[in-house]
Amino acid sequence: DIQMTQSPSTLSASVGDRVTITCRASQSISTWLAWYQQKPGKAPNLLIYKASSLESGVPSRFSGSGSGTEFTLTISSLQPDDFATYYCQQYHTYWTFGQGTRVEIK
Amino acid sequence: QVQLVQSGAEVKKPGASAKVSCKASGYTSTTYDIYWVRQAPGQRLEWMGWINAANGKIKYSQKFQGRVTITRDTSASTASMEVSSLTSEDTAVYYCASSRGHFYGMDVWGQGTTVTVSS
Numbered sequence: 001d002i003q004m005t006q007s008p009s010t011l012s013a014s015v016g017d018r019v020t021i022t023c024r025a026s027q028s029i030s031t032w033l034a035w036y037q038q039k040p041g042k043a044p045n046l047l048i049y050k051a052s053s054l055e056s057g058v059p060s061r062f063s064g065s066g067s068g069t070e071f072t073l074t075i076s077s078l079q080p081d082d083f084a085t086y087y088c089q090q091y092h093t094y095w096t097f098g099q100g101t102r103v104e105i106k
Numbered sequence: 107q108v109q110l111v112q113s114g115a116e117v118k119k120p121g122a123s124a125k126v127s128c129k130a131s132g133y134t135s136t137t138y139d140i141y142w143v144r145q146a147p148g149q150r151l152e153w154m155g156w157i158n159a160a161n162g163k164i165k166y167s168q169k170f171q172g173r174v175t176i177t178r179d180t181s182a183s184t185a186s187m188e189v190s191s192l193t194s195e196d197t198a199v200y201y202c203a204s205s206r207g208h209f210y211g212m213d214v215w216g217q218g219t220t221v222t223v224s225s
Contacts, residue, residue, distance in 0.1 A: 001168075034211030036151075043201055043215035044151065050209060087151055091211060094167065095141070095153040 002026050002090050006098035012106040019075040021101045023088035028068045032092035035064055035073045038100075039084045047086075048073065078103070108132040110202050110216035117222045118192050125188040126219045128202030138204040140185045141212055142176060146198040154200075157185060192223045 003026035013019050023033065031051035036044035046055045048064035051071060061076040075082055083105055088098040113127040128140065142154040155166045155176045164176050175188045189196055200219045203212035 036212075043203075043218050044212075045215070046211055046213045049211040049213070055210075055213065089151070089211065091208065094165070095143075095156075095212075097151040097153070099150045 002029060002093055002096055004088055004090055004096050004098040006086075006088055006101050008101060009099065010102045010104060012104050013078050014106045015078055015080060017078045017106075019078050019082075019103060021073045021086055021088075021103075023066075023071045023073070023098050025069045025071075025090055025092075029090045029092035031067050032090055033064075033066070033071050034089045034091065035062075036087045036089065037082075037084045038087065044087060075103075108138070108204065108206075108214045110204060110214055112200075112202060112216040112219045115220040115222070117224065120193055120223055120225055122192050122223075123188055123190040124192060124196075124221045124223075125186055126200050126202075126221070127184055127186045128216050130183045130185075130204065138206060138214075139208070140178070141203045141205070142174075142187045143201045143203060143212075144198040145201070145218075146195070149198075151201075155187065189221070192221075194223050196221065197223045 005024045007022045033051045035048040038044045047058050047062050052064045063074050065072050085100045085102045087100050109131045111129045116124050118124050139159045140157045143151050145151050154170050157164050157178050173190050178185045202216040204214045
């Protein structure tokens with residue numbers, strides 16, 4: 001199985017900050033990576049697919065990059081609605097998720 | 107607009123089975139792949155199984171093989187997932203999700219169904 005590891009597990013930031021979350025795969029997954037945002041009590045919401053493609057309707061302050069085994073999700077200017085938990089997911093070989101990164105208010 | 111609506115919360119005793127349904131609207135269930143994902147309290151999301159819309163084949167995560175059954179009723183645009191031999195470790199929120207194509211990841215999610223296993 002392909003394992004996904006995110007860092008950090010928790011991130012404290014302020015509105016307006018630039019935020020970067022890292023996701024590492026246990027083996028190469030090319031660009032078969034997605035990012036999701038999840039708020040408490042809600043289903044995940046797709047932000048980025050194929051490592052860097054922005055899902056329709058998602059604000060342009062979100063961006064993704066990377067290939068192979070290392071990937072990043074960047075929020076260029078953190079907004080109040082962005083405080084949530086973020087998950088990466090590989091879909092190169094079936095589907096596995098990272099453990100999540102909680103973005104909290106500093 | 108594509109939407110997935112799941113059945114309501116369930117409370118089950120250990121050893122019982124739980125069945126969660128997922129009704130699609132805004133598209134036909136034979137067009138989009140359907141996935142089942144669960145999230146135990148404080149845990150990461152965990153893929154359980156997948157219906158390939160193109161050929162109707164079903165693939166299970168090795169962890170759940172033999173204990174989970176996924177079915178599809180195309181006439182009702184509904185997919186279902188049944189978990190048997192429940193233990194307290196199966197207490198979780200169960201989600202269905204769909205994809206407009208493998209390229210896109212899981213782009214539409216149901217609202218989630220809480221299954222609580224308690225004696």
